[in-house]
Amino acid sequence: MFAEENGLHGDPRIKAISDAIRVIPHFPIPGIMFQDITTLLLDPKAFRYTVDIFVDRYRDKKISVVAGVEARGFIFGSPIALAIGAKFVPLRKPRKLPGEVISEAYKLEYGTDCLEMHVGAVQPGERVLIVDDLVATGGTLSAAIKLLGKT
Template identity: 85%
Template sequence: MFAEENGLKGDPRLQAISQAIRVVPHFPIHGIMFQDITTLLLDHKAFKDTVDIFVDRYRDTHISVVAGIEARGFMFGPSIALGIGAKFVPLRKPRKLPGEVISEKYALEYGTDCLELHVGAVQPGERAIIIDDLVATGGTMSAGVKLLERVGAEVVECACVIGVPDVKGQCRRIGKPLYVLVEPRKADKCYPD
């Protein structure tokens, strides 16, 4: 579900968030229109509005875990967790977490990867959301859902700042409701690769 479909239609914050995202053509490989959220992070108001929209959505939902997908989910997840009184749990790439982990492999638009979760970071029955910057194929989100469900968490929803226009079709792959703030921007300028 896009934020505009959920009571935020015409909200000027969404346009400002979208405009704060830079598009870098052909990164990391030819044909990919990379949605660079680092420029959003440089815009204090747009960054705060992004976090505030998520906090408003999840504040009274009894979420105890905000799981952020490496690496850009780490930019939003901790602030959202603090805002709703939940813990932040990183879902990391292989060999980044010390101690015992569980792993889940997944396919990307342009390859394969794996996510890991610390054993014991999430308890059975905890209510969780998963946050990332962008969802395209749904593979990364799906892997995050599988990891959390393997340890007994209830994944309430997945959320991201940017979602491809046909993102509703990805909800079936993810298997959970998906909340998206904005669609990807098209390149209005060329940025060097």
């Protein structure tokens, strides 16, 4: 679906990326089909393709901030930020950032959690790209949007 919607249908990079992601049934709880990107990280070509696809898409979109959701969003967000000339802002789990933070709680498909960000890391009017490794219920993404909107 992603490939077709983004003009990547037939792009061999998509198959390499898809082939590199391992699906783990019933993790972390029964009924979840976990998309494990750690196997993608073991494949330098698939990892590069993943970053390149994002860079190709966002290079000319005037993005000034890439916000990476802990922890896998850091892995992809940092190289994307560098490649498009944006700053990188980590969105972290509670009590991981020193100094003054703002936070946003949210529900997961199997519990609750919270994201925090340094006060002042994002300025009003900055254009932000949020990077995470997957979207399940959308709770984390929604919390990230709300958190970034508090700036």
